[in-house]
């Protein structure tokens with residue numbers, strides 16, 4: 001008789017609800033329903049044409065073997081130059097580390113920066129994978145409940161209220177799910193707080209480039225101790241290419257130099273060669289940004305007519321996070337019903353805020369403008 005096999009409880013993290021909603025929406029679409037996808041945060045456009053052309057060339061001309069474990073040197077240098085061009089900040093290419101998306105960066109960064117048992121602060125609502133990766137690594141997540149008054153971002157005053165030690169603070173500006181941002185002085189205040197309290201600051205800058213009023217501030221020149229994470233997925237419209245990067249503090253580079261090749265040998269070669277071209281594709285990418293800006297206007301203007309009135313207009317990213325307590329206390333059921341009855345797919349807030357997500361939901365407006373306008377029409381009729 002076989003003895004029962006064990007499983008590790010750390011692998012039992014909660015599911016990623018947005019991805020489950022996308023699966024349901026895809027099933028519905030496959031059955032012939034005209035589904036409008038506002039559930040998953042990904043651009044509806046392909047990678048820039050220069051990127052695709054470079055990939056096609058590399059596919060026919062190159063062996064596409066492994067690259068250096070920390071990434072293709074030409075790409076690391078090109079990213080360093082991007083910091084100069086985009087933010088006017090000098091970055092040593094030796095601190096640039098190429099990863100499998102921002103998601104791959106989280107795993108490496110959290111392993112290098114935190115030990116099992118450490119306590120790391122996350123804003124709630126926030127991006128769920130931070131919590132689930134930290135939890136799987138045995139790192140304790142300390143939730144800080146944020147609201148519209150603090151633009152859904154942590155503040156030094158909120159950190160002061162946390163009981164016990166804090167070893168790290170993770171922020172995203174612009175944020176997922178709220179699209180709110182931290183200005184330069186707010187970032188400096190948080191970094192100072194971390195420096196005073198021996199906490200590592202992690203800045204997820206994946207939505208940089210996708211801002212509607214003010215450009216986003218990078219933490220790279222505000223702190224040499226902070227971990228900065230970015231990706232080709234959002235502004236560069238390359239989700240499926242699975243490529244991101246980190247600017248690592250010098251003291252963590254030796255750990256990453258050992259961890260990264262052991263985990264993945266090297267980041268994907270084809271994507272790396274092609275991504276070098278992404279930084280010379282701004283004209284094309286700005287067209288996407290203008291479409292998101294138009295989509296945002298339509299959503300912000302149209303949602304109140306659908307009974308959804310309680311939200312902040314997003315400053316960046318392509319998400320709008322709404323409190324729908326006036327409509328439901330069961331966002332999961334509400335989103336399922338909305339999908340079934342209108343074909344509009346959205347994400348219930350539970351992914352982002354386990355406590356208050358019962359009465360919130362997130363719209364992604366990364367899609368086509370005509371789809372966003374159509375979604376508003378359907379929801380107005382549905383209310």
Ligand SMILES: Cc1ncc(COP(=O)(O)O)c(C=O)c1O
Nearest residue numbers: 101102103127172176206231233
């Ligand atoms: C805040 C945030 N960080 C990271 C990621 C993961 O992105 P990537 O495709 O680079 O792994 C996402 C994806 O939606 C995100 O919203």
